[in-house]
Every structure is written in structure tokens, then in C-alpha cells.
Amino acid sequence: MTPRAVIVAAAIVCIAAAALAICAGSTGWRAPWAWTAMVGELRAPRVALAGLVGAALAVAGVAMQAVLHNDLADPYVLGLSGGASAGAVASLALWPGLPPGPAAAAGATGAALVVRGLAAGPYDPTRLLLAGVAVGSILASATGMILVLAPASQLLRSATSWLFGGLGTPHASALIAPAIAVTAGTAWLWSQASRIDRLTLGDDAAAALGVAVTRLRHGLLAIAVALTAIAVAAAGLVGFVGLIAPHAARRLVGPCHRHLIVLSALLGALLVMAADAVARTAFAPRELPVGLVTASIGGPAFLWQLRRGAA
């Protein structure tokens, strides 16, 4: 199959999965043509948000992997998950009535800035990764400290459901801003696809081929952090999507970012929509955190890919 055919097929599967996800719910199946208030106000926005979060994380993963020259990089790798959870848990402890999303986004962005600051000087992806690991673990221990020492036991429960990712019941109007941001970020990344291709050859080779390496790298990092912050603000920590979607896309359409970015976004959206449908229905009426489902689907899928790669 040509890359274009793969992308068209993925788009069709994505639309079909969205339709199925709208039909499925904890109160049973609803045909999509019976557009009830429940479908229109509860399920459709949630499925749309799942798609957005998945696409944002997948595209952020592509950008991180390109900028760090490391296929194991995921959107959270530069201390972002630690920053997000510390921000969210602090917010839940201090202002239990408010949603933790904005604080999580701020925490993730702050952590990324600190990591970049610590790894200042000549660009070195290894230093950046190591600083990310260190800052991430410091912030993770801070998160644990807050959880253990905070007086309210309610905190533990709300924090847990956030830490493993949860899409909640978003209002349709709350989706507009993230939708615009994710679309704009993805479009910018796509416009840089041929430069990102050159960047994967190494910094010197990219510079020799006419890429303004430093500027591109800053752009990629900024987009990756912004997309991750948006996803984190909306849905908490949804693991594995930003790692496995770019990998799967690379398997299907090869290393050219013109195709890779689009297919990653589609696969990420597909994965989170499917995982959320499972999260809502598997133990209905109780709901699983969607991050647990993505990790439990994504982990084995990743291992399967690895085995196929080795064979």
C-alpha cells in the first residue's frame, strides 16, 4: 500500500471507531442516528476529546522523537509527566473545588523549561534526557509527598483517577480551543516535515542540507510541550499513546514525516477513542481511567511490534 492509501484507510477506520465509540456507553448501545441528549451532550464531546488528546500526544511524540534523536522518547520524557502530576496534585490539595487541568499544564510546561535550562549550553539530547529524568523523579517524589502528607483522604482518590488519565464529561464548547490549538500545532509540524526529515539525519547533516537546526529544534520542542500540556490539561496522564502511535505509523508509512505526522495523529486518536470506549463500558457503571487502558493495550501491542521487528 502506498503511504497515501494507508493514511486514507486509517482515516476511515478512525471515523468508524468514533461512530462506534459514540454508540457504546455505560448505559448500553445507542444507535448514532438516535441523536439523544445523552449522545449529543455526553458521548460525542467525550469521544471528540479522546480523539484530540490522542492526536496531540501522538504528534507531540513524533516531535520529541525527532528532536531527541531517540525513538524511545515520548511526550512526557522531559520531566513533563512529573511536572504535570505535581501541578495537578498540588492544585487538588490546595483548591479541591477547581479542575486540576490548568495547574497540570502549567506544571508540565514549567518542568520542561527547567529541564531545558538545566541542559543549557551546546545542544546535547543525552543531557536533555538525563535532566528530564532527574527533574521528573524529583517532581514525582514531590507528588507522592503531597499525597501522603495531605490531610484529606478524598485527595488520594481524585488524584489517582487523574494520574492515570480520565476524560471526564467535557462540554462541547470546551473543546473548541484545544481543537484549534492541536490542529494549528499539527499543521505547523506538517509544514516543517521536510526539515524534520533532514534533522533525523543528524544535526550536522541537517545543517549542511540547509536546515536552521537550532530554530527548528526550538520550534519542535515548543510544539511538543504545548501539545502535551493541552492533552494533560484535558485528560491527565494518558500513557503510551505518544510512544506507540509514532512507532506504528513509522512501520506503516516509513520515515518521511510528511506521512508520519498525519498517520501518527490518526493512530493516536484511534487508540485513545478505542481505549476510552473500553474504559467506559468494560466495568460499567464504574469507569476505568483511560490511561490504564491505553497502557494495557499499548504495552502488549508494542511488544508485538518489537517481536515482529526482531523476526
Next chain:
Amino acid sequence: MTPALAASGLAVGRGRSAPVAVLSGVDLAIQPGERVALVGRNGAGKTTLLRAFAGLDRPLAGEIRWAGGGLPHGAARVRRVGVLLQGEPASPFTVRALVTLGLALDRPPGPREQDAVDAAIALAGLGALAERRCAQLSGGEAQRALIARALVAAPPLLVLDEPTNHLDPAGRAMIEALIDQVCSPITARSRGEPADHRTGPLPAQLPDHRTGPLSGGVAVVIATHDLALAATCDRVALLADGRLAALGPPGEILTPARLADALGAQIRRIDDPDGGPPAFRIARPRREVAA
């Protein structure tokens, strides 16, 4: 004629934050179609100088002019200088995709650019492997793919760092023939004259490339430890003691005395009685025998 590359009073250094000067006072002008080899010990500054010629590092002092002008940043720079660096990891791209990445970034590749990609792949003798992934190529094929990428935007200057490193004799010969093809003057080629005898006959895979966008006359600078490759160049620049110690035709520069000074090794030069390129052999240091 405007030199393809002209350096005057050049000083270059290693290290990005606080560079240490490695070479200074380098004056060198390279004419279109000329081949110049940079020879010296490890650490003499071959790669450092080459990186400055490639426009990757700013010189500490002095000036470099590419075809009489500065090197534009960004999209158009591949039209001024093609670069082969050492140690680029095998990429996951196909040969065709890799060579396409050598095109200038300022416009999406159209039919003319596709023709240039095909021509560069053919020139590098990789026509049959165009759809092969670079990771599946042999060392010599991968090196030729990278040279094709450096050539595809038809720059007047090609900067090659150790192009024959780690290659077997056949792979080495292919690179030599490719370089020969690239810098041989247009007139000689259009008369259908055979390639320069010094590099031997061209391998059959290399097409006669009269009409393509890569019309010859490219100036080539090669940093190399391969003295036999240096001997095929028009001039050799010997780098030693932080300066350009000697510059001239290979017959004058690649002499045992000069090489002993510059490389710190006793090197024997074995000339080919048929007029082919000389071979070089390193004499083993004599062991002191205990009395």
C-alpha cells in the same frame, strides 16, 4: 576565473563554546574542476578545516568565499556546497528518499528536481538500488548514496570527509571514479574522452552523464588518510603544526621526507611503472634488539 572556494588568513578551531585554535593562517584557492586533498595526522585539523569550508563552523579569523560570495544560510546553501561528513548513521530512508533530501528546501520537488535525483542516483551507480533502504546497503554503496545526496542540487563545490574510509578496494575504486566523473571538465567529457587514466577505467554502472544537471567541473576538497586517493588529486595540502605546511601537486608533496615530517611515520612510495597512481606503504618501526 572565480575560484569555487577561496580562503584567506583562515583560522579554525575545535569546540563549540570556547574553540581552541587548530589551524591558522590558511590561504587556499580552489578552482572549478580542481581536486584538492587535505592530508595530515589525526588532530591536524583536516575535519575542522573541512567543516569551515562546508560552512558548518564559523572560522575564528580570516575569510572564506564560495564562488566569490558568502554562503547563504538556509534553503539555497545546497546549491553552493555539497557536503559528505564522517559517521552519518545509516538512515531508514530509501536511497531515492535520501538523495531527495539533498535538494534545496525552498520549493517542493517538481519534475525537474525528480530528474536531478534520478541523475544523481545514476551517477553514483545506484540506479538498481534506488528503492533499497539505506540501512541495507554496503558501506561503499551507502557512501555513494551520501555523495549523490551532496551532488543532487548541482553545487560547484563538493566537500568530502574521508570518503574512502572503511571501504574495500572495489568500493574505493567506485568512489575514486565518481569523484573523477564529478570534477572532470565538461569539454573533455562531451568529446567522449575516457576518464583520467590515473583512476583507471570507470565502472560500467556509471553512465556517461553529458546532458544531466550534474555537468562536471565541480571543485572537490577531500580530507583523507588515504594517500593513494590523495595522489589522484590535482593538489595536496599537507596540514602540520597548526598550519598549512605544504601545498602543491601530489608528486611534490607526497614524498617520503615530507610525509615523515607531517605524519610522523616512515612511508615508502611505490610508483606504478605504467604511470598509474602510486601506492604507499608504511614502513614498520624497527625493533630495538637487546644485545
